[in-house]
Amino acid sequence: MHDQKDLLARALGMFSRTEPWGAWRSVFLDLGAALGEARYEHARLGRPAELTTRVVTGLMNLFSSLHRVGEEHRRDDHPPVNPHLEKFYFPIDVDYFHVRLIGSMNLLAKLAAALASRPNQVPPSFRKIRDWLQSNPANRDRIGRGLADLFEEASWYDEVRQVRDAIVHGGALTLVFSVADRRPVFQVFKTVVEPIINRPGLMFNEHVVYFDAYAATYLADLLVFLEEVTQPVAAMAGVSLEGHGARLEWPGVGVVASWLAEQIGRCP
Numbered sequence: 489m490h491d492q493k494d495l496l497a498r499a500l501g502m503f504s505r506t507e508p509w510g511a512w513r514s515v516f517l518d519l520g521a522a523l524g525e526a527r528y529e530h531a532r533l534g535r536p537a538e539l540t541t542r543v544v545t546g547l548m549n550l551f552s553s554l555h556r557v558g559e560e561h562r563r564d565d566h567p568p569v570n571p572h573l574e575k576f577y578f579p580i581d582v583d584y585f586h587v588r589l590i591g592s593m594n595l596l597a598k599l600a601a602a603l604a605s606r607p608n609q610v611p612p613s614f615r616k617i618r619d620w621l622q623s624n625p626a627n628r629d630r631i632g633r634g635l636a637d638l639f640e641e642a643s644w645y646d647e648v649r650q651v652r653d654a655i656v657h658g659g660a661l662t663l664v665f666s667v668a669d670r671r672p673v674f675q676v677f678k679t680v681v682e683p684i685i686n687r688p689g690l691m692f693n694e695h696v697v698y699f700d701a702y703a704a705t706y707l708a709d710l711l712v713f714l715e716e717v718t719q720p721v722a723a724m725a726g727v728s729l730e731g732h733g734a735r736l737e738w739p740g741v742g743v744v745a746s747w748l749a750e751q752i753g754r755c756p
Contacts, residue, residue, distance in 0.1 A: 490712065492689075492705070493755040496748055498715075499708035503745035504735075509555075510742035516714040517734035520544055522727040536725055539599040543592050543714070544736070550588045551740030553581045554703060558743030561672045561700075578699075579662040582674050585703060586652035589710055590614075593645055596717060600631045600639070603724040614645060635720040644709040651676050651684055660684065665696055672699035689754070701754065704747040 490498075504511045523537035557578060593614040600617065601610035610630060611617045621627050621636050628636040654660035654676060661680070665673045675696045676684045683695055690701045722729055 493752060495712055496704065496708045496752045496755065499711045500745060500748040500752065502711060502715075503741065503748070505742070505745075506737055509737055509739050510745055511735045511737045512551075512741050512744075513733075513735040514711065514715060515718045515729055516540075517544065517736060518729040518732040519718045519722055519727070521732040521734045522722065522729055523725060526725070526727050530726075533725055533727070535602045536599055536721075539595050539602060543595045543599075546588055546592055546595070548736065548738050550585065551738050551744060553584050553588075553740070554743050554747075555740030557581050557672055557699065557703075558740070558746075561670050575664060578664045578672060578674070582662050582664070582676070582699065583655050585706075586648060586655055589648050589706060590645075590652045592710060593642070596714075597639075599721060600635055600724075603721065604630045606630060614639070614642075615649065632720055632724060635717060635724075638713065638716055638720070642709075642713060644706060647687070648706055654678060654684055665692075667692060673697065674699050700747045701751050704744070704751040707744060708748060708751075 502513050504513065520537070520540040520543075523533055523540050527533045527537040560578065594612075597614040597617045598612050601607050601612055604610045611620045617631075618639055621631075621640055631639075651660075655662065658678065661677045663675055663677065665675075667673050671692075673692045673696050678684055685697050685702070686694070687697075687702075687705075690697050690705060692698050718729070
């Protein structure tokens with residue numbers, strides 16, 4: 489288990505200030521570059537290379553979504569781009585955040601399956617692969633014990649998945665609210681009187697959630713998870729991470745970095 493403040497700091501350490509948007513530096517990006525090169529010599533790495541690219545592309549789309557949230561909720565002297573757009577677009581961004589995080593984890597499950605000793609016997613979703621690991625200890629060797637440990641320890645996934653499933657499968661309602669300090673605030677409701685999210689340290693009050701704190705917390709979980717799975721996946725693929733130094737400069741990267749820094753400051 490990670491200490492929350494240390495985890496946020498680890499995630500923030502992946503970001504740097506560059507114009508105009510900032511940069512995200514991750515060994516997972518190196519993994520994508522390495523697989524992209526190796527796929528031309530080793531046909532079996534074509535599918536893993538594609539899946540890694542899809543994880544990164546999904547994060548790029550998520551960063552873009554968060555860029556819009558950040559611009560519409562700036563707390564400096566600049567007014568929002570359009571104060572009337574917030575109530576229309578922000579719920580979509582909240583829903584997409586949950587869908588994208590769970591989608592990323594499912595892609596990582598498919599990546600593990602594609603590199604497993606017996607790919608067709610490994611479930612293709614993160615939830616199912618965790619159930620599969622718990623059902624038979626011998627399954628851990630199919631994807632490697634290091635990767636299996638990381639998958640089983642990702643308890644934050646269950647928290648996000650609960651909200652995502654309610655949105656996608658349960659017809660939950662995402663509502664957004666205006667507060668005096670202009671920080672983005674939301675809640676996802678099973679019914680109009682039954683909010684889903686209640687995590688200490690992220691709440692505006694007992695009913696609604698600060699989205700910047702919420703997004704920083706769970707993005708830190710995902711970004712650190714990507715860092716930690718990279719080496720076991722690279723070993724399974726037989727690729728080297730040396731000599732790449734890949735980084736991503738993209739809209740929203742700076743917003744994420746600022747939210748991570750602000751959430752660190754709120755931690756005890």
